[in-house]
Amino acid sequence: MNRAIVIAVNILRQIRNDRRTVGMIVVTPILVMVLFGYAFAGEPHDLKLKVANEDVGGASFQTIEGPVITLSLNLGRSMVDSIDSSTFAVTSTDSLESVKQTISDGEAWGGLYVPRNFTQHFVTRGFQIANQATIMSNGTIYHLNLTQLRGMPTDQAYMTAPIDNSNTQVGSLIARKMQEAFNSMIALLPLNLSFSGVIHTDFIYGSNAKFIDYFAPGIMSFVITIITIMLTIVSIVRERTNGTMERILASPARPHEVVLGYMISFSLISILQSCLLLGSAILLFNMTIQGSVVFAIAFVVLYAIGVQGLGTLLSTVARNEFQAIQLVPLVFVPFILLGGIFWPVEAMPTFIRPLSAVIPLTYAAEGLRSIMIKGWGPMEIWRDLVALFVFALVMILAGFVVTKKRASG
Amino acid sequence: MPDAVVTKGLRKTYGKLNAVADLDLAVHEGEIYGLIGPNGSGKTTTVKILCGLLRPDGGEVQVLGDQPGSSTVRPLIGYMPQDLAIYPDLKVRQNLDFFGRLYGLGGDKLRAREKALLRMVALEGREDSLVSTLSGGMKHRLSLACSMIHGPRLLFLDEPTVGVDPELRFSFWQYLRKLKEGGLTALITTHYMDEAGRCDRVGLIREGRLIAEGTPKELRDSAGCESLEDAFLVFSKRDAK
Numbered sequence: 001m002n003r004a005i006v007i008a009v010n011i012l013r014q015i016r017n018d019r020r021t022v023g024m025i026v027v028t029p030i031l032v033m034v035l036f037g038y039a040f041a042g043e044p045h046d047l048k049l050k051v052a053n054e055d056v057g058g059a060s061f062q063t064i065e066g067p068v069i070t071l072s073l074n075l076g077r078s079m080v081d082s083i084d085s086s087t088f089a090v091t092s093t094d095s096l097e098s099v100k101q102t103i104s105d106g107e108a109w110g111g112l113y114v115p116r117n118f119t120q121h122f123v124t125r126g127f128q129i130a131n132q133a134t135i136m137s138n139g140t141i142y143h144l145n146l147t148q149l150r151g152m153p154t155d156q157a158y159m160t161a162p163i164d165n166s167n168t169q170v171g172s173l174i175a176r177k178m179q180e181a182f183n184s185m186i187a188l189l190p191l192n193l194s195f196s197g198v199i200h201t202d203f204i205y206g207s208n209a210k211f212i213d214y215f216a217p218g219i220m221s222f223v224i225t226i227i228t229i230m231l232t233i234v235s236i237v238r239e240r241t242n243g244t245m246e247r248i249l250a251s252p253a254r255p256h257e258v259v260l261g262y263m264i265s266f267s268l269i270s271i272l273q274s275c276l277l278l279g280s281a282i283l284l285f286n287m288t289i290q291g292s293v294v295f296a297i298a299f300v301v302l303y304a305i306g307v308q309g310l311g312t313l314l315s316t317v318a319r320n321e322f323q324a325i326q327l328v329p330l331v332f333v334p335f336i337l338l339g340g341i342f343w344p345v346e347a348m349p350t351f352i353r354p355l356s357a358v359i360p361l362t363y364a365a366e367g368l369r370s371i372m373i374k375g376w377g378p379m380e381i382w383r384d385l386v387a388l389f390v391f392a393l394v395m396i397l398a399g400f401v402v403t404k405k406r407a408s409g
Numbered sequence: 410m411p412d413a414v415v416t417k418g419l420r421k422t423y424g425k426l427n428a429v430a431d432l433d434l435a436v437h438e439g440e441i442y443g444l445i446g447p448n449g450s451g452k453t454t455t456v457k458i459l460c461g462l463l464r465p466d467g468g469e470v471q472v473l474g475d476q477p478g479s480s481t482v483r484p485l486i487g488y489m490p491q492d493l494a495i496y497p498d499l500k501v502r503q504n505l506d507f508f509g510r511l512y513g514l515g516g517d518k519l520r521a522r523e524k525a526l527l528r529m530v531a532l533e534g535r536e537d538s539l540v541s542t543l544s545g546g547m548k549h550r551l552s553l554a555c556s557m558i559h560g561p562r563l564l565f566l567d568e569p570t571v572g573v574d575p576e577l578r579f580s581f582w583q584y585l586r587k588l589k590e591g592g593l594t595a596l597i598t599t600h601y602m603d604e605a606g607r608c609d610r611v612g613l614i615r616e617g618r619l620i621a622e623g624t625p626k627e628l629r630d631s632a633g634c635e636s637l638e639d640a641f642l643v644f645s646k647r648d649a650k
Contacts, residue, residue: 241492242492242494242495242496243494244494244495246460246462247488247489247494247508247555249462250460250462250483251488251508251512252480252483252484252512
């Protein structure tokens with residue numbers, strides 16, 4: 001028993017003297033807990049929603065007693081007012097086409113269109129279904145002409161909710177929230193009217209999307225991240241510890257050639273990985289790819305180049321391969337939790353979103369999702385392309401600087 | 410003939426530590442020069458400066474008539490670091506191929522060079538063996554061959570025989586003498602005093618400074634000792650005073 005304690009104390013002493021390991025032991029659990037807590041804190045909020053409410057309001061009916069009774073309602077406005085303002089950031093526009101275009105351009109996750117005669121047609125349809133023949137106005141009960149009521153148009157008794165379903169979680173949330181808004185709007189009505197199917201959902205993207213369609217692009221980007229970073233750090237640290245890097249740098253090879261050599265090899269590895277990931281997603285999970293496969297792979301390679309540069313940079317912190325492996329969770333945890341792989345960035349608290357914005361995986365996952373589910377090309381995902389290009393450029397330059405520094409002492 | 414390596418007042422510090430302090434050194438063309446000193450005396454730092462891997466903090470340094478690390482010098486020098494500095498997951502020939510191509514060799518010239526070196530370091534027939542499967546001695550010999558693949562004029566060998574058994578050390582020095590006969594200049598660092606006796610000239614280094622220089626015989630005579638080890642101790646004591 002004594003010897004076991006001696007061994008235990010010896011292990012703890014070694015760990016205590018290795019500041020990086022102590023850091024890992026203390027920082028990683030806190031980092032994981034904090035990020036998990038915030039990243040999975042709740043439902044998405046501030047989702048952009050575009051609304052076009054053309055409803056003029058009012059519903060008029062001819063009564064058997066003579067007067068035309070007009071109900072002063074505007075259900076379109078009531079519906080818009082009932083939309084959950086914590087979930088959605090609502091902006092207005094003037095037509096269904098405009099709503100769809102906004103979603104199609106990726107400027108909003110969803111929308112709502114209320115037609116011009118919605119109130120009139122909705123109440124009419126409600127009366128028709130309820131077969132209601134009486135209406136109260138100023139304390140007097142009036143009777144409706146049922147035959148005339150049945151002949152009244154109801155084609156605008158429906159609202160349209162165009163939705164970007166490329167993120168199935170967000171898509172189903174929008175559909176649910178719209179129904180909730182409708183239910184609370186109906187509950188406030190002085191009339192007892194209700195029928196189902198009033199909101200027609202229209203999936204702009206991802207009409208047949210499954211959950212795997214949403215997370216597969218994120219997983220692809222994540223696998224590329226982890227493998228490229230691990231391989232780069234381990235390769236460089238190994239080159240350094242076994243002395244081959246010194247031998248290379250004493251030869252006519254220049255630092256930029258070393259950086260370029262690493263870049264080329266890891267680009268080829270990432271092409272192979274992308275093909276394997278895409279191939280298995282298509283063959284095993286029947287995933288559909290709307291956009292260009294070649295563009296998707298090229299996009300992944302651009303990302304891999306940046307990640308490889310990040311690995312080069314991180315390799316300067318590690319003295320040996322063991323320390324190199326310890327660095328991986330520090331990249332792994334924030335990337336997987338804040339990169340929008342499983343849960344949209346919109347679900348994170350506002351104060352943590354800037355962190356997502358500086359994590360390159362966010363752009364890689366979002367861009368790849370747009371290519372694979374929405375079928376977008378370079379013009380549509382230019383923001384993600386620029387972000388990854390800047391990331392790759394900065395990382396290559398940083399990799400070059402640290403290699404040059406190593407080359408010249 | 411100009412000297413292959415010349416340093417005057419060479420300095421390199423790490424924080425408060427003077428790794429190399431006012432080192433004056435001259436290695437003649439065609440000689441095997443031994444930089445001898447205890448661990449931490451500044452041998453490796455000096456070699457790294459001469460290979461262009463470290464920037465000195467002061468003094469003058471010339472290698473083959475130019476700045477170390479310059480594009481004219483790099484192709485002319487060979488460097489064998491303290492570690493084996495070969496790829497264990499590559500085959501013997503793949504290692505030689507890689508380092509040869511870094512120096513712009515290729516085709517028949519590279520093949521011929523590989524063949525000659527493999528014969529010289531007695532690794533013929535092991536071309537397709539993975540380095541990780543080789544014995545320690547074989548790895549050492551391959552490491553030397555990798556330093557020689559491009560036929561350098563000047564070879565820097567940093568403690569090449571540390572942890573090497575006596576038989577291998579003997580054959581290693583045989584290779585080195587053979588290379589010298591071919592016109593090679595070599596600067597070798599070691600803390601084995603018996604090895605110093607095999608060099609043409611020896612520089613004794615202590616705390617980053619050269620405390621004595623000459624042929625092994627000159628040093629022994631000057632110190633009035635039988636062995637170089639004793640001579641080193643005499644020079645160290647004089648220097649400490």
